[in-house]
Amino acid sequence: MDMKVSKKKLGLKEKYQHMTRGLGWETTYQSMDEVFPYAKYEGIKIHDWDKWEDPFRLTMDAYWKYQAEKERKLYAIIDAYAQNNGHLSVTDARYINAVKLFLNGISPLEYMAHRGFAHAGRQFPGVGPRVACLMQSLDEIRHAQTQIHSLSNYNKYYNGFHEYRHMLERVWYLSVPRSFFDDAITAGPFEFMVAIGFSFEYVLTNLLFVPFVSGAAYNGDMGTMTFGFSAQSDEARHMTLGLEVIKFILEQDPDNLPIVQQWIDKWTWRGYRVLTLVGMMMDYMLPKRIMSWKEAWEVYFEENGGALFKDLARYGIRPPKWLDQIEQDKDHISHQAWATFYNYAAACNFHTWIPTDDEMDWLSQKYPNSFDKYYRPRLEYWREEAKKGNRFYNKTLPMLCQTCQIPMIFTEPGDPTQICYREVDYKGNKYHFCSDGCKEIFEHEPEKYIQSWLPVHQIYQGNCFNEGVDPTAEGFDPLAAVLDYYHLNFGRDNLDFEGSEDQKNFDAWRGMATKNT
Amino acid sequence: MGVAAIKEYAFESADRLENFHGNQLLYIGWDKHLMFCAPFCLPLPPAMRLGDIIEKVLPGVFGYHPDFARIDWSKVEWLKSGQPWRADFDKTLAELGLKHKDVLRFQTPDLNGIKGSAS
Numbered sequence: 001m002d003m004k005v006s007k008k009k010l011g012l013k014e015k016y017q018h019m020t021r022g023l024g025w026e027t028t029y030q031s032m033d034e035v036f037p038y039a040k041y042e043g044i045k046i047h048d049w050d051k052w053e054d055p056f057r058l059t060m061d062a063y064w065k066y067q068a069e070k071e072r073k074l075y076a077i078i079d080a081y082a083q084n085n086g087h088l089s090v091t092d093a094r095y096i097n098a099v100k101l102f103l104n105g106i107s108p109l110e111y112m113a114h115r116g117f118a119h120a121g122r123q124f125p126g127v128g129p130r131v132a133c134l135m136q137s138l139d140e141i142r143h144a145q146t147q148i149h150s151l152s153n154y155n156k157y158y159n160g161f162h163e164y165r166h167m168l169e170r171v172w173y174l175s176v177p178r179s180f181f182d183d184a185i186t187a188g189p190f191e192f193m194v195a196i197g198f199s200f201e202y203v204l205t206n207l208l209f210v211p212f213v214s215g216a217a218y219n220g221d222m223g224t225m226t227f228g229f230s231a232q233s234d235e236a237r238h239m240t241l242g243l244e245v246i247k248f249i250l251e252q253d254p255d256n257l258p259i260v261q262q263w264i265d266k267w268t269w270r271g272y273r274v275l276t277l278v279g280m281m282m283d284y285m286l287p288k289r290i291m292s293w294k295e296a297w298e299v300y301f302e303e304n305g306g307a308l309f310k311d312l313a314r315y316g317i318r319p320p321k322w323l324d325q326i327e328q329d330k331d332h333i334s335h336q337a338w339a340t341f342y343n344y345a346a347a348c349n350f351h352t353w354i355p356t357d358d359e360m361d362w363l364s365q366k367y368p369n370s371f372d373k374y375y376r377p378r379l380e381y382w383r384e385e386a387k388k389g390n391r392f393y394n395k396t397l398p399m400l401c402q403t404c405q406i407p408m409i410f411t412e413p414g415d416p417t418q419i420c421y422r423e424v425d426y427k428g429n430k431y432h433f434c435s436d437g438c439k440e441i442f443e444h445e446p447e448k449y450i451q452s453w454l455p456v457h458q459i460y461q462g463n464c465f466n467e468g469v470d471p472t473a474e475g476f477d478p479l480a481a482v483l484d485y486y487h488l489n490f491g492r493d494n495l496d497f498e499g500s501e502d503q504k505n506f507d508a509w510r511g512m513a514t515k516n517t
Numbered sequence: 518m519g520v521a522a523i524k525e526y527a528f529e530s531a532d533r534l535e536n537f538h539g540n541q542l543l544y545i546g547w548d549k550h551l552m553f554c555a556p557f558c559l560p561l562p563p564a565m566r567l568g569d570i571i572e573k574v575l576p577g578v579f580g581y582h583p584d585f586a587r588i589d590w591s592k593v594e595w596l597k598s599g600q601p602w603r604a605d606f607d608k609t610l611a612e613l614g615l616k617h618k619d620v621l622r623f624q625t626p627d628l629n630g631i632k633g634s635a636s
Contacts, residue, residue, distance in 0.1 A: 343553070343554045381552070396557045397558050398556065399620070408556055447527065451530070452531060460558070
């Protein structure tokens with residue numbers, strides 16, 4: 001009667017225990033320090049990895065089952081969208097440029113996040129975070145793949161989608177998101193987790209995904225909207241992981257606080273700079289607007305982020321630095337960024353345009369303190385000139401910030417008429433920055449940033465021409481040579497939206513879908 | 518320590534002077550004319566006269582702006598690294614002491630961009 005019956009199936013708790021924590025061991029043939037060589041050099045002290053609380057008790061078998069189900073649904077919708085010529089139901093063809101920006105600038109970051117989490121997962125001596133990083137690593141590569149699959153449909157019909165992988169490492173503006181992620185994955189595993197797991201995924205992710213996904217929904221892009229929603233359930237897990245990382249590190253040792261605080265300052269600022277692209281997309285590239293960049297910042301950062309940092313205050317964490325500047329900048333950066341792409345539209349793989357009168361009125365209303373005073377006059381001037389056949393194409397290369405790699409387009413806090421210049425002398429060379437934030441990040445680790453691959457300087461060094469091109473030959477056209485190196489087709493991928501092949505094709509195809517002639 | 522690293526970590530600057538084939542970089546910005554979204558980066562020979570830069574290079578750079586033709590260069594005020602700077606158009610970059618990656622700004626007090634908007 002009191003014989004023990006062995007259970008055939010493990011309970012959830014036991015199964016979880018065996019399939020996560022049970023997978024690790026103390027190594028003996030090699031020391032733990034040799035096996036995990038990156039665990040200590042950043043200065044973070046961990047005394048007890050078992051104190052790690054898994055935010056979601058998910059095991060790999062459950063993960064596969066759950067994700068496979070989601071993927072099936074996603075692909076059913078993507079197929080239907082493609083088969084029904086869903087691309088012709090978007091608001092207007094200008095919208096497609098927002099999708100180009102996403103595929104070129106964001107999807108490759110998903111892939112880099114996959115690599116980063118795989119690396120962090122390999123390097124943490126604790127099993128809990130390793131398993132969590134493994135799952136996030138898989139999420140990220142799935143996101144990259146589903147985005148590429150969804151958006152490949154647009155590549156059949158429109159320009160600028162064809163070489164996102166090649167362009168990421170070459171095209172001037174893509175050095176901004178690329179260098180952001182390169183900075184993160186070349187840091188140690190702890191910094192990576194604070195950079196991407198916490199600052200990007202937790203603090204800033206809503207400002208990235210909500211605008212693109214809602215933008216897609218508002219503009220009739222079912223394909224993009226669907227992968228956004230499919231990714232969203234993963235994002236909730238990523239956010240929880242990001243928060244758990246911070247709390248775990250801070251609870252382990254009081255010496256960790258200043259290191260973590262510096263990373264939060266750095267990565268909030270770095271992420272905020274990258275989000276300039278999103279701000280521009282929201283204010284200028286969506287034919288049907290969702291909300292302004294400024295409103296999004298107020299809701300998703302000032303309110304939600306404010307609550308988060310109140311919560312973290314008990315660990316000694318204060319809100320990130322330079323928020324006072326960001327507060328002033330929110331009236332300006334989206335306009336400054338759009339003007340930049342308008343300037344350099346000849347070297348860009350998506351189109352730009354002057355907003356319509358209605359759209360300018362919307363901008364005036366959303367930005368009563370800045371748009372009419374500082375930005376409308378230049379847009380109207382450019383529009384007049386374009387009408388005369390004198391569309392502005394800036395042909396001289398800009399000065400770049402050494403840290404964020406964005407052209408020096410940002411203005412002094414408190415003076416939107418004055419470009420913000422900062423510089424540092426380091427070992428006999430000068431380095432220039434767009435802001436106090438970028439300058440301070442450089443000063444903390446100058447040896448890292450003096451190697452920055454700044455597109456403008458690389459062009460002038462002759463490193464951005466295809467093999468065999470002779471820049472000293474007579475009649476050498478540097479812009480054409482650089483665009484060749486980018487694999488950018490002049491006259492198709494670049495220049496103004498007005499008169500573009502995309503515009504003409506979309507009009508013709510939509511006409512065929514909705515009219516009888 | 519200039520970087521957090523697992524071992525010695527020292528590299529040369531990617532943008533050191535000798536990488537530019539005899540040129541040096543000069544950054545130049547025109548204050549209150551933000552139609553040009555950022556200051557410019559120009560690779561120039563150190564033996565080039567400032568006057569030649571103004572006459573031969575800058576028109577291609579800033580000439581699109583309607584204010585450019587109206588500039589009285591004798592009245593332009595110059596800043597180097599944000600500090601007032603005396604320009605001498607007859608001197609070369611080297612003679613003027615301008616080093617690789619120095620930054621000049623020029624101000625045209627009577628000209629403040631499209632409709633005075635600093636554009």
